[in-house]
Amino acid sequence: MNNPLRFPETSAEELPRELIELGKKIASLPEEHYQEIERSYSQVVDCIRRRRRILNLVQEALSQLRLDVKYLMFDLEVTRQERDLLKSQNDDGPNDEFNSDWT
Secondary structure, X not given: OXXXXXXXXXXXXXXXXXXXXXXXXXXXXXXXXXHHHHHHHHHHHHHHHHXXXXXXXXXXXXXXXXXXXXXXXXXXXXXXXXXXXXXXXXXXXXXXXXHHHHO
């Protein structure tokens, strides 16, 4: 019944509290029951850690995507402003002389 806690050391932030409590209860089981459940528990812990890493990567990618979209929207707005400015300058300026040469 005095099984050493052979489960991976985890912080409260890394695994859900309920899972940590379950690990402590599994560690207090008799050796024969402990052996049966320990491997499955370790697989669940690994799966949760892997999912947490994937979730963090996805969140980072989304943050980067949001930033990229903001830059693109800014660039698009500036490009539109430049286009409108050039268009207004062309409508008012030297194009009249150029066009009169061709007529």
